Amino acid sequence: MATAESDKTGLSSKGKYKVIGTRPIRPDGVDKVTGRARYGADIRLSGMLHGAILRSPYAHARIKSIDTSKAEQLEGVYAVITHKDFPDASDKIAELGEGSVNLKHLSSNVLADDKVLYKGHAVAAVAAETTHLAYEALDLIEVEYEPLTPVLDVRKAMQDDAPILHENQRMEDMSPDATTSDKPTNIYKKFFFEQGDPDAAFEKAHIVVEREFTTATVHQGYIEPHAATAVWSAEGKVTLYTCTQGTFTVRQQVAELLGLPLSYVKVIPTEIGGGFGGKIRVYIDPVAVALARKSGRPVKVVMDRASVFEATGPTPGSWIRMKLGVDAQGKIVAGDTEIAFESGAYPVSPIGAGCMCVFSCYDIPDGRIIGYDVCVNKPHSAAYRAPGSTQVAFATESVVDEICEKLGMDPIEFRLKNASVEGTRRVDGVAYPRIGLVETIEAIRDSEHYQTPLAGPNRGRGVASGYWMNAGLKSSVTATVNGDGKVSLVEGSTDIGGSRASIAMQFAETLGIPMEDVVPAVVDTDSVGYTDVTGGSRVTYATGWAAYEAALDVQRQLCDRAAEFWEVDSSEVTYDKEDAAVKGPDGKSFGFVELAEKVTQASEPVVGRGVSNHNEPGGAFGTHAVDVEVDPETGKVKILRYTAAQDVGTAIHPSYVEGQVQGGVVQGIGWALNEEYFYDEAGVMRNASYLDYRVPTCYDLPMIDPILVEVPNPGHPYGVRGVGEVPIAPPPAAIANAIYQAVGVRMRHLPMSPPHVLHEILKKEG
């Protein structure tokens, strides 16, 4: 299927490599299909207590008092904590890899300080002998609230008379005509980017389309709820078992929030049951640590599903105004957009990334981007797979489709004419290196899907493109060559979707050894060098690069050892990765396994070290085509067929690359058609369960056909580009465009759930 298509482009990595591009079984696979793998909630320590968290019933209220005395007296309760158990946090900003956080905000998000800012905001926590008992104790905590009016809509929150979440917040204005005001506001920041003279360019445009879009708050929906278990040593050090995207990020947050030296916090990663950006910021980890300290016992805290929805970090709902102008030949001449993201209870949201992505797919000589980061009484938003990109792609790609219609131009032809290429300068100032957007558009154009006409009533086909910049950041690995000729590869990147395999494969490739001879281990923060989060589609790129460096280091050390054995100068010795052998003068040679054995017996150990901190991750682009059928009676949209072409740089393990594309597409389909946080006027989420939130099931979907286009990233030794995030961006727009073809209505609100689609159909029919 898919890879055959990419072979046609002549860009495939196939044949170039020994290990890269093959599909071995992942090293952690057997444990995961037999139920042996340990996830967050699977940790159990002797003497362990169970924690539970009291949450606010109000979306906005002042806390007047908290009385925990009755709960403390309940038999079997060992500790009760509130915000007072945390030291005063400063306004310092902590970088978390994919987004940053103000520590004061983080601290009062973990346990509310003087105000609760959303329904579900944590207020107090209990550790007791059993979970049931801990929940009983919560009922005995008395909290007196002074309810305040909540504000839930991003535009309402921006108005002058809106209820204010943070009295001391003033807007930071980046626009050239910025004025300073001392008025409290829910707007944390106004972004501004401009290139050329968009106003003049619009004057000359042949067609101008300007529309408004809104998208609902949605959640990453990882199946594993957050879980953390903490245990203190007698000397004041703490060990934390947690399911996280970044152990070092958790270490930093916990240390800062509890005022501990960084090195006194050891974070042990469990397996992680999905994250998608939602398991970077801490929620319950500091609570488990504080409860364990107060009770003197290990404490485990596991979130329930409703709390995951209500009180972790969904991705922002948004309002977007999008204006594009084209000339008579269909060339985009100007763009102008305003984007407002709900950051939730605290700043910041992924609005900055939204601004970078909004015009990313097109060459727009004159453009302006204005972005607003706005607090509302919802949980503090977090990263979700290509954070910010999906919302803005919905707006841009929908307007592009309308322009194509007005021009009478095929959407593929339009995109080929306007696509960003190497050297294109984005409105926010970035110029692209070699990228593969055009190749993804061509791959869709040439696909069997696009070449096959779609027949039947109420059916339509839509196309959309999307972008994600990807991240580089820091990674460390070490590689110990063992006497049996295998290598222990120690890494700090938690493996959410097969990265043990993709890292081990790059390591094996560099030494020319079989991937099965590399034994990867994801270890704790004391046992490996600093490694940033598993996020930003960075692990296969950056930790893979660190593994490549470690393998080169192993090569060098093996050459040195062989030189000693042969008593020749090491300049006469080389590593031949084709043969996986060290070669010296006069036909001297050691096979890898042979030398490993010899070194173990008679020389210093060979321990390779690799670190990376590169920031040329090579942006990722995708272009998708979808066929839908709309039921005009109910407004229900059925996905008939879906093809996603993506520039993946080099597909290290093609099956897992395809899996990333398919998984991202389906999350995008869920965002497009069903998913939303449904709030009542009081700010209570009315659908905080999987049944009512409604993520896509197996039965809602067809197969998802990925086309892997390989335009190697010049900024990586094997041409790797991040692949995980971009596939979520195009689906809502592609589906909206398909719905228009099917029933003639333009959907400008997400989700395009049956009531919304039906409403538009009925409106059109008058």
Add this chain to the structure above:
Amino acid sequence: MAKKRVVTTKINGRPVEFLCEPRQTLLEVLRENLDMIGTKEGCSNGNCGACTILIDGKAVDSCLVLAVEAEGMNIETIEGVASADGLHPLQQAFLEEAALQCGICTPGLIMSAKALLAQNPDPTEEEIRFALAGNLCRCTGYDKIVRAVQSAAKMGCASAAK
């Protein structure tokens, strides 16, 4: 607190007796009392399927069953799927088809698929999708999961399972 009860069941072919509180679910007893953590918890209210086990051959959300109701029942969990001879064809197929990413949904999906193939050794894609609709997977988009079940069916999973 209500009095604890003794419950006698068969789990993965062996007789098991456990003591539980009437308010405990079977999922909780498996994980907490019996330390069988292969069965996962995603929601505790019957919506995600991560906790799927087989009771008398039928796929059931163990978070919706009270442990006291398990008296006399024949329970199969993910821990009992592989045998001394190796992995079950479904487990093998999940690995070969890369049908898991994070893997938290995998035990539940394998149990649901096992129940399906025992009943219907040669299901259509539609039948597979219907049978697995109660098991949410947020990572894979289901494509490779459906293919894995198809491939296990081809390997003659049902006969191998007996």
